[in-house]
Amino acid sequence: MSSVRWLWVLCAVVVMHILPITRCFGLRAWILRKRDIQICQGVRIAGGGRFIGRGRMTVGEQTWLGPYGLYVTHPDASIQIGARCDIGPEVCFVTGTHDVGDASRRAGKGKAQPIFVGDGCWLGARVTVLGGTSIGEGSVIAAGAVVAADIPPHTLAGGVPAKVIRHLGSKVQ
Numbered sequence: 001m002s003s004v005r006w007l008w009v010l011c012a013v014v015v016m017h018i019l020p021i022t023r024c025f026g027l028r029a030w031i032l033r034k035r036d037i038q039i040c041q042g043v044r045i046a047g048g049g050r051f052i053g054r055g056r057m058t059v060g061e062q063t064w065l066g067p068y069g070l071y072v073t074h075p076d077a078s079i080q081i082g083a084r085c086d087i088g089p090e091v092c093f094v095t096g097t098h099d100v101g102d103a104s105r106r107a108g109k110g111k112a113q114p115i116f117v118g119d120g121c122w123l124g125a126r127v128t129v130l131g132g133t134s135i136g137e138g139s140v141i142a143a144g145a146v147v148a149a150d151i152p153p154h155t156l157a158g159g160v161p162a163k164v165i166r167h168l169g170s171k172v173q
Helices: 003-020 024-035
Strands: 050-052 058-059 070-072 079-081 090-095 096-100 107-112 115-119 128-130 133-135 155-158 164-165
Touching: 024 096, 115 128, 128 133
Parallel strands: 050 070, 058 079, 070 090, 079 115, 090 128, 115 133
Antiparallel strands: 096 107, 155 164
16 A cells, blocks of 8 residues: 555544544545445444445445444455444444364454345444344344344344344334
């Protein structure tokens, strides 16, 4: 990476962390767009978040990204968050993992898989979403859950690992 690019990244990181947590949403969105993250209209990004990796990330219109989130992408695995989603504080998206290695080193060969969150979802505080998973539209993920498998649309899921607790209505009021 060129020294000018490094300087830009450093300045962006510093600015992102000194802004008030629930203010300056437009400035945060502008900075992230400069990092090639696709931020649609009306997205509000709370402070303290970390955006790591060179993979693609897309955030749909009118979505809220809560404070102190972690978004880890990889060139082979994107994060796609739909429109009108509410992502709670300290939610963690991690596209990368490892195969189980032999006895000399259990974290074997690294790999990455994409993450998809459908429109209208709500992820509670401290949810962890692992690579290779899809959360169906209109779903709610309870606080503290670990999403390690696909969640169907219009369901409430929770636990470690997250499991469907009940189905929610799909009718829009």
